[in-house]
Amino acid sequence: MEGRIDLTIFERFGFEHQPVGVKFLLTRPDGLERLDKKAAFCQMLKEAQDGRPFYTTKDEHECKVGPILLGMDKPDPVFESGMIGPKLGVYEDARANRRIYGKMPRLAEGSVNFVAFAPLNQLCFDPDLLIVTARPSQAEVVLRAAGYKNGAGWTARGTTVAGCAWLYMYPYVHGEVNLMVTGLHHGMKARGLFPEGLLLLSLPFDVLPGIVDSLNVMEWDLPQYHSTREEHAARMKRIAEEVRRELEK
Numbered sequence: 599m600e601g602r603i604d605l606t607i608f609e610r611f612g613f614e615h616q617p618v619g620v621k622f623l624l625t626r627p628d629g630l631e632r633l634d635k636k637a638a639f640c641q642m643l644k645e646a647q648d649g650r651p652f653y654t655t656k657d658e659h660e661c662k663v664g665p666i667l668l669g670m671d672k673p674d675p676v677f678e679s680g681m682i683g684p685k686l687g688v689y690e691d692a693r694a695n696r697r698i699y700g701k702m703p704r705l706a707e708g709s710v711n712f713v714a715f716a717p718l719n720q721l722c723f724d725p726d727l728l729i730v731t732a733r734p735s736q737a738e739v740v741l742r743a744a745g746y747k748n749g750a751g752w753t754a755r756g757t758t759v760a761g762c763a764w765l766y767m768y769p770y771v772h773g774e775v776n777l778m779v780t781g782l783h784h785g786m787k788a789r790g791l792f793p794e795g796l797l798l799l800s801l802p803f804d805v806l807p808g809i810v811d812s813l814n815v816m817e818w819d820l821p822q823y824h825s826t827r828e829e830h831a832a833r834m835k836r837i838a839e840e841v842r843r844e845l846e847k
Contacts, residue, residue, distance in 0.1 A: 602724045603806055607813045609718065611736050615796075616717035618646040619725030620766065622668070622705065623712040627653050629722060630714055639664030639762040640783070642715055643729055644791045651716035661785070663760050667767050668713065669705040688758055688784055698757045703767040727770055728806060730799040737777070737797040739818050744775050744805060746812035752777055752799075759784045769800035776800045 608617050620643075621627070633652045637645055638661040642654060656670040665671035676682065680696030683689035716722055730740060741752055752775040756764040761783030769776045781787055781794030801809060822830050 602721070603810065605718060605721065605728065605806070605810065607810055608728075608730070610813075611732070611739070613730065613732060613736065615731035615792075616647045616719060617728055617730045618643055619714075619716050619718065619721045619723065620727040620729060621714040621723050621725055622710045622770070623653075623714060624710060626712055627714045627723065630716075633658045636660040638785060638789065639667070640765060640786045641789055641791060642713070643765070646715035646717050647731070649717075651714070651720050651722055653712050653714045655712055664762055667702065667704050667760075667763055668710045669707040670710060672707070673699075683759060686759075686784070695759070698760065701757075702760060702763040703771040704763075705767065705771070724803070725806075726803050727766065728801045729765065730801065731780075731792065732797050732799060734797060737799055739813070740799055740801075740809065741775070741777070743809045743812035743816060744801075746816050747808060750775075750805070754778070756783060758782075761786055765798060765800055769802045773802050773804050775802070775805060 605617075605619075630651050630653045633642070633645065633654045636658055637654075639659060641660070646652070656665045656668075659665050659670075662671065662674050662677060666673055666677070678696065678699045680689070680692035680694065680699070683695030684691055689695040714723055716725075718728075730737070732740065744750055744752060753768075753772075754777040755768055756776075756778050761778065762785070764776055764778060768774070776799075778798040778800075780792040780796040780798060786792065822833065825833070
């Protein structure tokens with residue numbers, strides 16, 4: 599596979615859950631074993647965090663939505679009719695549930711046959727996505743790094759169901775960092791994959807180099823996070839006065 603970006607800086611965070619690299623492939627990946635069970639697309643993230651690198655095909659998907667989003671399967675009217683959501687108590691009626699499928703990012707049909715997963719400490723390929731599971735204080739550093747050199751922001755897009763569309767597809771298709779909160783997405787919550795309140799950060803391949811560069815040069819633990827409100831206000835006032843004097847020169 600392609601030359602790998604050095605992602606070892608992420609080990610400095612000491613994440614409780616390993617970051618996971620994900621790669622979408624047309625051809626079978628070398629050196630990886632096939633997942634030996636069926637799992638939902640969202641569950642595959644957890645499988646990689648807790649185990650070894652693996653790849654999946656259409657046949658390992660327990661839930662039909664994953665292969666549809668990956669272009670491995672054709673749309674299924676059972677799901678896209680919107681009739682499942684009301685029966686689960688997630689949507690009032692089919693028309694509300696049906697609407698989400700028109701907005702979901704998907705990969706072109708036939709463009710992906712295999713998906714590779716690997717935890718950071720066993721990453722053996724150049725990932726299309728790095729998915730980070732973090733506490734808010736850790737996520738703040740990663741998100742700050744994403745905009746440290748270019749002012750870029752992040753998105754927090756999702757729907758109650760089909761969280762996998764926003765975990766994997768949206769950041770990959772649009773090249774934007776996407777943020778999700780564990781406990782807000784039906785399938786992941788029903789499967790008990792994560793404790794509530796963690797942040798899932800999906801980092802696409804084209805922004806990863808900038809994030810890594812910023813993490814290597816910026817200050818992670820800012821002093822103002824350890825000052826009182828009064829101290830912070832005084833510091834802000836002092837800095838504003840310094841800037842004002844600079845502008846008056």
